[in-house]
Amino acid sequence: MVNEQVLLMGPRKALVGIVTPAADGAAASPDRPAVVVLNSGIIHRVGANRMTVQLCRQLSQQGVDAVRFDLSGIGDSEPRDDGLGLLEASLTDIKEALDTLESARGFKRFVLVGLCSGADHAVVYAGRDARVTGLVLLDPSIPHTPRYYLNHYARRATRLSSWMNIARGKHPLWQALGQRMGGGAHGAEPAEVDPRADLDTPQAKAFLTQAYAAAQASGNRFLVVLTAEREDQHNYREQLLDAFPDVSFGDRLQLEYWEDTDHTFTPEASRERVIGRIAQWVPAGAD
Amino acid sequence: MNPFFFGTRQRRLFGVYSPARASASGSGTRAVLLCAPWGQEYLRAHRAIKQLATLLNQSGVHVLRFDWFGTGDSAGEMLDASLAGWQGDIETAIDELKDTTDAARVGLVGLRLGGTLAASVAARRRKDVDSLVLWDPVVSGEAYVKELLADAPARKAEHGGGHEVMGFALGEAMSAELRGLVLPHAELPARTLVVRSVPGEAVGAVPAEQVEGQPAWLEDHHSGAGAVPVKVLQRIAQWWS
Numbered sequence: 001m002v003n004e005q006v007l008l009m010g011p012r013k014a015l016v017g018i019v020t021p022a023a024d025g026a027a028a029s030p031d032r033p034a035v036v037v038l039n040s041g042i043i044h045r046v047g048a049n050r051m052t053v054q055l056c057r058q059l060s061q062q063g064v065d066a067v068r069f070d071l072s073g074i075g076d077s078e079p080r081d082d083g084l085g086l087l088e089a090s091l092t093d094i095k096e097a098l099d100t101l102e103s104a105r106g107f108k109r110f111v112l113v114g115l116c117s118g119a120d121h122a123v124v125y126a127g128r129d130a131r132v133t134g135l136v137l138l139d140p141s142i143p144h145t146p147r148y149y150l151n152h153y154a155r156r157a158t159r160l161s162s163w164m165n166i167a168r169g170k171h172p173l174w175q176a177l178g179q180r181m182g183g184g185a186h187g188a189e190p191a192e193v194d195p196r197a198d199l200d201t202p203q204a205k206a207f208l209t210q211a212y213a214a215a216q217a218s219g220n221r222f223l224v225v226l227t228a229e230r231e232d233q234h235n236y237r238e239q240l241l242d243a244f245p246d247v248s249f250g251d252r253l254q255l256e257y258w259e260d261t262d263h264t265f266t267p268e269a270s271r272e273r274v275i276g277r278i279a280q281w282v283p284a285g286a287d
Numbered sequence: 288m289n290p291f292f293f294g295t296r297q298r299r300l301f302g303v304y305s306p307a308r309a310s311a312s313g314s315g316t317r318a319v320l321l322c323a324p325w326g327q328e329y330l331r332a333h334r335a336i337k338q339l340a341t342l343l344n345q346s347g348v349h350v351l352r353f354d355w356f357g358t359g360d361s362a363g364e365m366l367d368a369s370l371a372g373w374q375g376d377i378e379t380a381i382d383e384l385k386d387t388t389d390a391a392r393v394g395l396v397g398l399r400l401g402g403t404l405a406a407s408v409a410a411r412r413r414k415d416v417d418s419l420v421l422w423d424p425v426v427s428g429e430a431y432v433k434e435l436l437a438d439a440p441a442r443k444a445e446h447g448g449g450h451e452v453m454g455f456a457l458g459e460a461m462s463a464e465l466r467g468l469v470l471p472h473a474e475l476p477a478r479t480l481v482v483r484s485v486p487g488e489a490v491g492a493v494p495a496e497q498v499e500g501q502p503a504w505l506e507d508h509h510s511g512a513g514a515v516p517v518k519v520l521q522r523i524a525q526w527w528s
Contacts, residue, residue: 049453267440268451
């Protein structure tokens with residue numbers, strides 16, 4: 001049975017973490033990274049469907065130390081008291097957590113794992129800290145590309161419901177036309193809203209490009225899994241490469257696109273698959 | 288706030304103890320154990336339960352909240368869990384809370400399934416439990432299981448059977464236990480409050496107080512988390528102050 005331990009991290013000990021030590025009992029070594037799993041959105045550290053707990057315990061069985069913790073203001077961790085903005089606060093939390101893991105447990109290298117917002121935090125942080133040597137990014141934010149839109153509209157065009165909406169005047173095209181004509185959406189439902197439209201601004205693209213480039217330049221390995229359910233974000237495997245053409249991932253990137261998989265890996269089979277993939281990938285690059 | 292593991296080596300439970308931040312009104316030490324719901328409801332309600340602990344602390348009440356065996360940060364897997372075991376977890380947590388605070392008796396607050404289990408333990412630990420809050424409790428185990436299994440795919444027999452309930456395994460034995468679960472409405476502590484954020488009936492002789500607010504255990508805005516129903520939490524904290 002794994003003997004998990006509570007670890008309060010950061011200078012205020014305000015970040016609540018759970019350490020799942022490697023089951024083989026081996027002491028931390030500079031060559032063996034600890035895996036640190038970040039929050040997804042505002043779900044606390046156990047993760048969607050308890051996925052993070054299961055991941056940490058499986059890693060432990062494979063001789064890997066794993067840590068899950070709550071960023072400030074999420075789960076059991078207290079909010080920060082220094083007035084940092086949301087992103088800077090999260091990045092500082094990660095630094096403080098790694099500092100504690102290094103000073104209290106002797107870890108020198110880390111693999112960060114994140115789903116959704118956790119993936120974004122992981123990649124943005126990685127370029128700032130040489131201790132991070134690997135990234136597992138599940139459904140990270142990727143700007144849309146021309147091929148994304150081609151796929152998107154091609155798939156819509158093959159859906160009967162899209163044609164029915166055009167016939168009924170409910171299609172977003174009609175609503176956009178109506179709004180341009182100054183008539184609003186008379187009798188129609190609100191136009192479809194793209195929740196991530198801001199990712200396609202030049203500023204957002206430049207920010208993410210810089211983040212991936214910095215993470216790549218500092219020598220990180222990447223495991224990236226994109227799920228088909230987030231069709232609003234990405235809809236083909238190579239979208240990551242097309243969105244960041246100036247980042248030379250080379251053979252340090254393992255990139256996968258999973259059909260029939262939901263964003264939070266809800267079915268047990270999906271969860272076992274992603275946990276298995278991570279548990280296989282982490283030790284492979286540890287040496 | 289003190290997050291820690293407690294219980295036995297074979298059944299380690301994760302808990303968070305938070306002490307009172309003010310003196311309680313009246314005499315004696317006041318201590319309350321919070322009992323969580325199960326499955327997705329547990330994940331969604333985590334924020335509200337933590338916030339309730341804070342409000343209770345501000346009202347002069349010591350609080351322990353914990354994860355059932357096989358859930359959250361506690362040891363074990365769902366297929367190793369049972370309702371009888373979870374009732375035992377409440378008893379372990381009651382002992383831990385009494386030991387930590389020196390309180391002679393404790394109160395229980397249970398949300399959804401946590402309420403039903405808390406009521407059953409309150410009925411058999413009368414010497415230790417003097418008050419109970421049932422927050423949107425599951426009144427009929429039979430109806431609850433029917434709801435859980437409505438769209439739940441079956442799990443393979445070689446993996447332990449049962450069903451997958453929105454990402455969580457529910458074994459046949461536990462389903463059977465749930466079907467037989469009845470809220471012991473005739474044996475509630477004399478001091479019992481029933482709070483509902485969704486319409487519902489009285490529990491035995493205790494009328495239900497309908498309090499405005501979104502249910503903490505339902506998903507709010509596709510976040511995976513539930514809302515924090517401030518008025519519900521305030522009502523519960525006020526009841527103890």
